[in-house]
Amino acid sequence: MTAIEELKGIVYKSLKDLWEYEVDQDAILINETRSEFEGDYTVVVFPFTKALRLPPPKIAEMLGEYLVEKENNLIAFNVIKGFLNLTFSNDYWKSSLSDINTDKKYGFHPANGKKVLVEFSSPNTNKPLHLGHIRNILLGWSSAQLLEAAGYEVVKAQIVNDRGIAICKSMLAYQLFGNGTTPEKSGTKGDHLIGEFYVKFETSFKEEYAAWQETAEGKEIYEANKKEGEEEVHFYGRYKNTYFNTYSNLGLQAKAMLLKWEEADEETIALWQRMNSWVYEGFEQTYKELGVHFDHNYYESNTYKLGKELISDGLASGVFYKKDDGSIWADLEDVGMDQKIVLRSDGTSVYMTQDIGTAHIRYEDHGCDRMVYVVGNEQDYHFEALFEILKKLDEPYAHELFHLSYGMVDLPTGKMKSREGTVVDADDLIADVIEEARLGSKSRGELDNITKEEQDEIFRKIGLAALKYFIIKVNPKKRMTFDPKESVDMQGQTGPYIQNAYVRIQSILRKSENLVEARDVDYKELESIEIGLIRKMEQFSAIIEDAAEKLDPSNMANYCYDLAKMYHRFYHEFKILSAESEEAKQFRLKLSEAVAQILKTGMELLGIEMPERM
Template sequence: MQQLEQTLKAALGAAIQTVFGTEVPAAQLTLQPTRKEFAGQLTLVTFPFTKTLGKGPEQIGQAVGEWLVANSPLVSGYNVVKGFLNLEIADAEWVKLFTSLYQQPAGAPVTTEGPRNVVVEYSSPNTNKPLHLGHLRNNFLGYSVAEILKATGATVTKANLVNDRGIHICKSMLAYQEIGKKERPSSEVKGDHLVGQYYVLFESVNKYQILHARELVASILQFFVEYKSLKYDIIAKEFIKQLVKDTLDNVDKEEKKDVAFAKFLPRLIRELRRLSKVKNETPLIRYFYKELDRTYRNLWIVKAQWMLRRWEKGDKLTWNLWEQMNGWVYEGFDVTYRTIGVDFDKYYYESGTYLLGKERVEEGLQKGVFFKKEDGSVWVDLKEEGLDEKLLLRADGTSVYITQDLGTAELKYQDFGYDLSVYVIADEQNYHMQVLRAVLQKLGKPYADAIYHLSYGMVDLPSGKMKSREGTVVDADELVREVVEAAKAATLEKGKTEGLSDDELAQLYHMLGLGALKYYLLKVDPKKRMLFNPEESVKLEGDTGPFVQYSHARIAAILRKAAEMGINPATDLSILPELPAAARELVQELGRYAGVVQEAARTFSPAVVAQYAYEVARAYNRFYTDIKIFTEPNETSRSFYVALSALTGRTIKASLGLLGIQVPERM
């Protein structure tokens, strides 16, 4: 199709040069598909040339159209609608295009000028919970973008960075340690689900504890406001009142109340302890100091932070529990990945990258691009980059997310020497990714500019937003089961299961369910937030995965019947009669495949491919409705229609394959 358009542009340029004596560069001649209500297949907009050629848009269109019909074998007819020159391409050109497409080997790369060595990082799960609906969009996007880039001939590595360390996994570990009672994964509860249950349990207990701690601190403030005694005079009454008030104010300012309490309570406890030793001070201060200290030490968030410190110091018991629980999660993840049909070429683990990240932080300090604050924490000033100051290392020496990301970026470059590193991460991390790139640029890393953040919108359900901490997320495993069941119900309702065994039916339902899920999540532009409706996704008609899959199954049935009737796909089309409009339209649609792949690779958007697959399926269904393949009296036409069906099936299969969707041969 691209070659046909280039040839047509050359003819248009010759027409304008001959008729008007003016040279117009091919780059200025923009062609677009002709609107369905007008005759023709390609349209030139003539409005932009009125000033250059000194004629009205309709005059230009009329003159150019007349010249093309008289002098170019490409054009068989034309019509002018205001400033639009609609061109009818000669059948011989469509036959030529079809022959070229039909003879191309399956899987031939679509050449582009894009990057040649790419790492696509996606999935990147935390090991404190199972995958959920948001993860599914991430996995499907990453897998599809990798496949699209592969289709351009690029060398692509699919990478998965597992967030296997940090406070999140320590929360699950702490809850399991406190009340786990040696529970293990089973056939009824996968390992990732079991660990996720303890994460939710931690947050429930943590929420109660923080509420209790705040009430205790508030009651201490109230006590000292109202306290009156003849026996004791609280020397530091005003100081304590202000200290307690400051603690509450600081906590209320923080988004994460548990982390804030863990940060601000120690100072209050230290001051109360100091004051409890002052002569003539009320012994009640000692009581409050002990009560607060006991409450602080029992906070699960504090215990989890202590556990993280022990892990970073290599404490054997902590590491044993960490390895055990992460092992359960990995086994659960592997089952889910196999079920949803995604894979990876390389795994990275934050536990293996954060130390290298710390080295980069030390490098930044030595270069003077990072700085230490009084408490020992390490920061970078990115105000000149339009960002802010960013924490790189905590005061206690433990790393933060950006620390390990610095290490991972370097490891990936050492392993693959990429010229593009794609990070598939939700748009809530836009700032974080800007910081990562800016920090690497400050460090002078050669791969800093090769980082690309494929930012995507969150997924909502009709019931509202999901929250991991509250256990209200839509579990990926459960969602897949639901869409498979919905696909089964929709298929049975349509009566599309004749002649299939039970095993074949089970495979079909799984294929359709996953196809529905993947297509629905990928057909929306990645940058847009989206609403996922499971019931709409599995419909066998309309803009859905099963509709496109069903179109392939229909074509496969046609090809089987053609083989049974001894109809071979046409190879000699020199005596082919006039093409029906539906066949012409289908060839034109099939010719767009290479351009679609190039556009999807350029924009990192599987939605471009999904829309194309749907348009091909629609074009074929119109063709199937208009053309009676097996009752066609002309043998050459009949063989051509079979060959055209075969090419359409191949194109649908290739397009859906780029989305990670399989196609059924029977349905």
């Protein structure tokens, strides 16, 4: 139990004893005492004034006197207007430190009997994972880890977008331009190879479209459909999708391939399976590098069929309606939205089709109390519609769905575009940050006395910490810019800065002796920063709970930074191995050991490893 939790219980009991006044314990407001005032925690008494019919300073004075008299752990109080500042005894803080040192799972919550499924990554098999996927993966993984630490049973899942028109674009380009190449023949990682064919299709389509604009047919359509005052460039940008679906030779071939796929044409399916297998091998290499894995993989090529069945049932029951062209729609106007297509007129599915099927089968597989979708904010409307449709279908889980929406990631050079081949692939970015870590470490020369293999492992941990922390520290809803050079800065709010605090402690502990048999019982006068560090570590459990419930890993990332920053300051201001007394030395070693433990655990919840040296 943390000091705040304990204090809430004490204040609750004291209000009852003093005034026979009962208040919701969770409603009692207690904060850390501001640095300009004396005390550890502050009780806000203003909410009690109406019921007690006393001025706030009087309530605070009477409550403070009672608490200090009755509670051994409280040794002093002071009142600033309606705020009661309380001071805990040094023995309390030493006891709390002992609890942290002896509990390797300190801060973790007991099992609460609830199950959550977290869906993240969810890649397309027409291109490799890129920087945007990395933010998705890191948010999904760290949220799942935090939920587990908060007491939930967690299922980590992904839905692989392995079918659809985008996949057929890569397949068609391979048929037209591939000349039988393979990852082995080309020396290219499988997902990268397929991504090159996706870009090739888009490049070829752009050339085809530009040529068509110069034809008599293209100019005639322009004259017949342009809006008054509309420039040619704007018209053709607006008309591109219509051209793809109606006139484009490449577009018609891709659509024909999609129909063949849905009809289970053997040749088409064989090509699809071969190309997807190359992509999956590539994905697994990237996942391994990022240190993530999944409990259950779902594939749209399976779930869209169930989605069609559910839509057919919904059409029969009146949840959906059919338009004259044969397409099927959901009317969501009663919930403030518009109509949403769930099946095309030619019978082929849309994203909504497979999402309906996926949600249903996941509930059947796992019976989760809650499902979390980690998807970028450009899909906000889609998920609002999906959740409302599932409610209309009376799916039992429909009211416990959550979209963890996040902003896009840019680079200092600007926005990325998959179709133009300007995306920064995840593998290249990982290699870049590891190289940045290598260059930074070499300039300091601190690893010259260990083997190259040991150095490479340290560089890997530093580089990945730089990448992961820089992305996770930003609130998910915010758009962000990732700067590889800034991410490895040892002096900024970065992963390596936090790792450095942990490594510094490991170096101290290696030089220390008799830590296990330490006698710090006679260390009486704790420094304010020592109490501050223990108080900060006591918050770890609450930070886990808050980050998990809000699905915001940035809370944990910022907590780890604050703790590391406080320890760096402590290290520079106070001696440890050459402390003023043996008791002070042993206490500070225990304090350092506890800080290292909390930092390591907190960063591991974010998927970040701690090196022993840097």
